[in-house]
Amino acid sequence: MTAPVTILAVDDEPVNLRLLEAVLAPRGHRVLQATSGAECLDLLSREDVDLVLLDVVMPGLDGYEVCRRIRGDERTAFLPVVMITASDAQQRVAALEAGADDFVRKPFDQSELLARVASLARIKRYHDTISAQRTELERWNGELERRVEEQVTQIERMSRLRRFLSPQLAEVVMDDESLLASHRREVVVVFCDLRNFTTFAETSEPEEVVDLLREYHRLLGDVIDAHDGTLERFTGDGVMVYFNDPFPCVDPVDRAVRMALEITSSVQERAVRWHRLGYDLALGTGIAQGYATLGRIGYEGRYDYAAIGSVTNQAARLCAEAAPWEVLVPDRLVATCDGRLQTRQLGTRRLKGFTRPVEVHDVVAIAERAG
Missing domain, CATH: 3.40.50.2300 (Response regulator)
Structure with a gap:
């Protein structure tokens, strides 16, 4: 039938x-x-x-x-x-x-x-x-096209984010923007900038300044990424990096010091060529450890992810105190490394904005952690 x-x-x-x-x-x-x-x-x-x-x-x-x-x-x-x-x-x-x-x-x-x-x-x-x-095939094709378009948009968005944010922050923003909400955490902050850069910028053509900054930033960026540092910002020749946020990491002091020493060594090698070009430039670095409030700041349409607190100020002041090629740290940070830091003790310094004097060390090397 x-x-x-x-x-x-x-x-x-x-x-x-x-x-x-x-x-x-x-x-x-x-x-x-x-x-x-x-x-x-x-x-x-x-x-x-x-x-x-x-x-x-x-x-x-x-x-x-x-x-x-x-x-x-x-x-x-x-x-x-x-x-x-x-x-x-x-x-x-x-x-x-x-x-x-x-x-x-x-x-x-x-x-x-x-x-x-x-x-x-x-x-x-x-x-x-x-x-x-x-009809079903057309529906699936439409769904596939939509998904591909979403993925392409995500990839393009990630690509744009990576141009302005550190890889860690780009991943956070893509996965869960709520992680960028204001929070308090202990971090290790690294500041570094070029000595004599102001004089160099005043006496050089703008194109020379921009080319050198691009070379300098690219060099620093590779080292920062290799050590999983979170780059907060470039401010001309100044750079601020911190560790232990947005993702907690094992031994952030160790990571920060090793990164700072590698950056110093890399820039020192590059400075030999700069000197032949007539550029008298050197690097100074400051590192501090302490609690900061971290999160998104700015306004609708333009946000930054920032660390706010005295620890950032201390790192910046130590950087300002550093002589060419010095990596300055406070006595408290040296104590956390269980004798693994090889330093030159520079004595007590009064840092701008801080009422108490700080015992300062110049880091020469760091030993491997036992075990």
Whole structure:
């Protein structure tokens, strides 16, 4: 037994409609009836039909015109249409030219009618399956395009963020911006800048200054990233880096000191070439450890991630005190390293903005941690 289908029977003679229903309904098919071409088109606009049995000769819109209109509608263009015709060849040719898929002669043979209904309904179902698959494929393609576009946007956003933020901050912003909310944490802050840079900038062409800064920043940036430092900002020749935020790290003092010494060594090597060009430049560095409030500051449309607190001020003041190639740290930081720091004790210094004097050391080297 063939699967039941919905059939629209169209004939202006009620007796013919009753006969068609008597043949088709017992096979489980749902039979809709229309007594005119206009009623047929109206039903097709409202019902989901699998096949149309369409009489040729009807008042008003005849079967040929109805078939042409069915084919002209995008929604029903592939709907199977069987024309019920007289036996002459001219009507059969006209039915095919109007767009009919098949025809049945009057008076129709029941077995032939049922076979044609089953065959065309099967083709309709194939077409419906293909249409549904095409629709699903288009939906999936649209979803894939949307996801690709989102990923490209994310990649472009990350690329832009990495140009202005440290890799750690870029990752945080992409994954969870709530992590940038204000919080308090112990950090190790490193400040460094170039000695004699102001004089160099005053006596050099702007292009020379920019080229040197690009070289200097690129050199520092590679070292900072290698030690997983968080770069807060470049301020001309000045650089501020801190450790233990936004992600806590193991032994931030060790990381900070090793980075500072590597930066000093790298810039010192580069300064040999600068000296040949007539640039009398050197590096000074300050490192401090303490609690700071960290988080996003700024205004809508332009934010920075910053560390606020006396620890940043102390690192900056130590940097300002440093002679060429010195890496200055307070006595408290030396004590946290369990004797691993090799330093030159420089004595007590009064740092601007601090009421208490600070015992200052110049770091020469750092030993590996035992074990």
